[in-house]
Amino acid sequence: MSAKNKTLCAVGLMSGTSMDGVDAAILYTNGETIERHGPSLTMPYTDGLRSDIQKAVEAAANLPAITSDNEFINEVADNITDFHSDAVFELESMLGAGRDQIDIIGFHGHTVTHRPERGWTWQIGDGGRLAGNTGISVVADMRTNDMLHGGEGAPIVPIYHSALLKKNLKHKTIAVLNIGGVANVTWVKFDETGELIDIVAFDTGPGNALLDDWMLAHTGKAIDFNGETAATGLKHEEIIMGLMASPYFDEKPPKTLDRNDFNMQSARGLSLEDGAATLTSFVVESVVAAQSHFPSTPDVWYICGGGRHNTTLMRRLRRHLPALVEPVESLGWRGDALEAEAFAFLAVRSLYGLPLSLPKTTGCEMPVTGGVLHKTRKRYARR
Template structure:
């Protein structure tokens, strides 16, 4: 068993999730301390500027300065999150064998064999005094995979540790939505389903100044425009077979621009739910339950819509004893251990890569740790 610390910053741009687990990188998982560090407004602004700059970034061009600046700040913010978590857990850097550092996705174009998660792994290793694994997706994408989702192998380990033997669908609603289907014989199928919270968050930020539609309050006051929803669901992505993945900006809120703020929020929330339901039509079995992880499960309007659309069986991760806000951070701790052991991080049925694919880049801390 190896004690690892995972760091995750999702496309919702809400903050950094940090979690410690002990694992062998296979079926054994024990959860440790965790915490969430919300981004400061200026950090969120830097990341938004980086995302905008990355839209027009071509492979033969140097990294845009907005992206480089965000990368420096992001790395420091993650180092501070590691320090805070270690202090809370009463641990020293020497007590952690490896950090799994996801970084921040600013560009995801697997069709061009290109994906970029910013974050300076070598700098984080020096700042923390702990070995770091980052760049989890590049090998998969270079081999022809989608590079996402990467959490399914951890979902499988979690389900096994919980004693789940029946078919189950694990739905993660972050900035983008994705699903992992685990069959009774342990076979995996995973793919992105469509928009998660990103469109809803952007709409709420534009109309309320809040970074999210807190408690679904904006959507709760509106009505779903079914004509707009039908147009949104006409996107070719939804009929494509898995594996498949998305960029945060694969979908636009322009279709709801003419709606009132509450109606726009309600329609975008329904879009996320309908995308998940449409995605589940691609799985080969009938799940006995749908386990929801990620920030979307905190939105009661979204959860109520999802339960109605899937006709029950929808439960938050906590009902299984999981930490729904920490699953992805835990997953990158788990994947870091797999990377150290040379085990695959992705499979043909999770990312479309031709064969099980190891990955990750290891940065050794050496003897220097900066205070």
């Protein structure tokens, strides 16, 4: 058996655009197949750190390019990195063994701005600092190489989606919809033998971001728990139609969005309940519109990300999509750990020089690997 087929114990770390905290998960994988899953956890950000991340996002949006000279953003990056370190230590305690069991960490950092039209995407967090804190080698900066090869830099989770689906294949044509701050979809088609024959991925539109911002501005809490507020409001079709008039929805994939490409101001003047109902329905309409970019209609939609916890959103998706709509837990997946697992998977792929992105998922010229390795003195304990 070649070294490339060896299984590694990898930690994946993800801080999503919802800015609610760090998801961390352990995955045992050779970068092509998943042997088994280890412990996972979510560590919510403190109110202070979440506020600082929001300010960093706002600051980055007003800068003309990525820079290492902004002292405030650098400070937030260090604080985010240290918070991720704490998540790794918590995972180690759950593992019930020393850190020598862990071979590699996949570190996404936190996206403060994403501008593929300018040829850059910016995730803050210091992979070298994380490696130094934990004593474990780290793969970070997994998007830049894709952009250097003509890609959008996102989404890069689809390869993990396809690997998971192949392990537990119930349908041939499948859509996996991730509703985070921004929503993205992976459409896949398998042949009779279970081999992947086609894959398409792109951002469908805003996910939880607008609704979270609306709720935070009006209630002080960045969540519509179970969609209860939206369920009692009336959606305003003229606002939804105005939002859907954005040329983004007609653009052919691959395509991606920044969290701030849409904002809640379109619902300004509405009641709390009507604003929540309108913004929730906008998410649904953008997902419905995404179907026009699929090569064929999926047999089933599997929903992951925080949006799957929103009962009202899930009910409306089931009403408007012409296929079965289920949370990813129906496949036995860990919905809250899924993106963290993906970055563990991608870290191992990066070590082995395997592609992290494909032309039909990001628009890159060819399948490309990526990531920057920050080594420690620890050797990979390959199994």
